[in-house]
Amino acid sequence: MNIREKKRISVWSSIDWITIIIYLLLLALGWLSVCGASYEYGDPDFLDFTTRSGKQFIWMMCALGVAFVLLMLDEGIYDVFAYLFYGGMMILLFVTIFVAKDIKGSRSWLQIGQLSIQPAEFAKFATALALAKYISRYSFSMEKWKDFFVLIAIVLLPVLLIILQSETGTALVYLAFFLVLYREGMPGAILFSGFCAVVYFVIGIKFDKVFLSDGITSVGEFSVLVIILLVVSGMLWVYEKKWNLIKTLWGTSLLILGSTYVISKYIYTIDLVFVLASINLVLALFLFILFVKEKKTSFLFISLFTIVSVVFLFSVDYVFNNILEDHHQKRIETALGMVDDPRGAEYNVNQSKIAIGSGGFSGKGFLNGTQTKLKYVPEQDTDFIFCTVGEEQGFVGSVAVLVLFLILMLRLIALAERQPNTFGRVYGYSVVSLLFFHVFVNIGMVLGLTPVIGIPLPFFSYGGSSLWGFTILLFVFLRIDASRVRRI
Numbered sequence: 237m238n239i240r241e242k243k244r245i246s247v248w249s250s251i252d253w254i255t256i257i258i259y260l261l262l263l264a265l266g267w268l269s270v271c272g273a274s275y276e277y278g279d280p281d282f283l284d285f286t287t288r289s290g291k292q293f294i295w296m297m298c299a300l301g302v303a304f305v306l307l308m309l310d311e312g313i314y315d316v317f318a319y320l321f322y323g324g325m326m327i328l329l330f331v332t333i334f335v336a337k338d339i340k341g342s343r344s345w346l347q348i349g350q351l352s353i354q355p356a357e358f359a360k361f362a363t364a365l366a367l368a369k370y371i372s373r374y375s376f377s378m379e380k381w382k383d384f385f386v387l388i389a390i391v392l393l394p395v396l397l398i399i400l401q402s403e404t405g406t407a408l409v410y411l412a413f414f415l416v417l418y419r420e421g422m423p424g425a426i427l428f429s430g431f432c433a434v435v436y437f438v439i440g441i442k443f444d445k446v447f448l449s450d451g452i453t454s455v456g457e458f459s460v461l462v463i464i465l466l467v468v469s470g471m472l473w474v475y476e477k478k479w480n481l482i483k484t485l486w487g488t489s490l491l492i493l494g495s496t497y498v499i500s501k502y503i504y505t506i507d508l509v510f511v512l513a514s515i516n517l518v519l520a521l522f523l524f525i526l527f528v529k530e531k532k533t534s535f536l537f538i539s540l541f542t543i544v545s546v547v548f549l550f551s552v553d554y555v556f557n558n559i560l561e562d563h564h565q566k567r568i569e570t571a572l573g574m575v576d577d578p579r580g581a582e583y584n585v586n587q588s589k590i591a592i593g594s595g596g597f598s599g600k601g602f603l604n605g606t607q608t609k610l611k612y613v614p615e616q617d618t619d620f621i622f623c624t625v626g627e628e629q630g631f632v633g634s635v636a637v638l639v640l641f642l643i644l645m646l647r648l649i650a651l652a653e654r655q656p657n658t659f660g661r662v663y664g665y666s667v668v669s670l671l672f673f674h675v676f677v678n679i680g681m682v683l684g685l686t687p688v689i690g691i692p693l694p695f696f697s698y699g700g701s702s703l704w705g706f707t708i709l710l711f712v713f714l715r716i717d718a719s720r721v722r723r724i
Contacts, residue, residue: 439460475534475538599632
């Protein structure tokens, strides 16, 4: 027996079969869901290749073929050619902007004969490889600004290219990589800043047109500026224990705001938003001066946080009205309860909730869903595939699917933690993070808990690009994991 044959035996004996079994179960359940969502009375059979279920079956078989090939390849190519994979996919994403056809306002699909592929789905594994390759460098340190900014660039480059394709939902998925960076030592303050940005955006947009009794001060902007002061006060206490500074800050702020409100009410109208914004900026300047005097980086960080927060707040309105597409604006407005549009932007979510609710505890049974069979739910075999699970399999089936996804992610975390090198661990966490983001957001939007951003449910949604993309992500990691102990 030669070395190559021994190596193949080693792969099959060290592969994680638990993950493969879960993958096959999700694949089978996903295909049955596509069958249920796309079936029309009179269809010849599920394996007729002119039907959606038949096409999905072909893509499933191709995905299994891809998985087999990935397991047979030498694991070294993923490390050696990581940057080449990444560069190639970035070029493909760039070319797609100009050559792809406009489909529902998006230029993200390449037509190859009768086959349409979405490069953004395949760029995920390339981005994960590039991150793993860079972080596994001998001289890498998350504390080095150069290294940190390179990682940010690796993540944000595909985000920018995909946004230029008018595929904002898919672009947002790449933000899941920040969870990987956090695992590898990125300060939690950066994730916290991202959370603050979401809070600022939601409150700023939702209450932008609500005003205080003076008739000029926006409740949304005023509330966000108060939150910024609260967060900055918390940082000053946590990092520097500056209780006297905090008391002086709030005492002065309340005095200035109270006096300004009285003047605005009875003498001359003044927008309290600009007064409070000025207080924040003066505070940022004061903290910068403290940084220069005391040479403590915490003062610099809090100062920059304050400035960026204020700038972000005043850019929210511009981004919402001038950068986001109309349908994105409507989805956000309906998700935040700002408008009531049951026949427009809310229609998909409302019909999805009705379908899931009609399934009850045990479901109506395979092919017996009324909402899905009568096509009440738009995109019910793609972005809203989970409503088919809810209607046909009920609460029991829905929980079973969620449990399978949970087991898969927990298993992948365990595999990532047992990797003997940084490259395998980082790539493994990238796979987990992308899966988590997709499952959380997709099921959240189907239930009306998150805005509708149009991303597929892994292994369930109809389409080859998503299925192949996640298969490649998963089996590249399984091949890397299988080689952790060589038996030659």
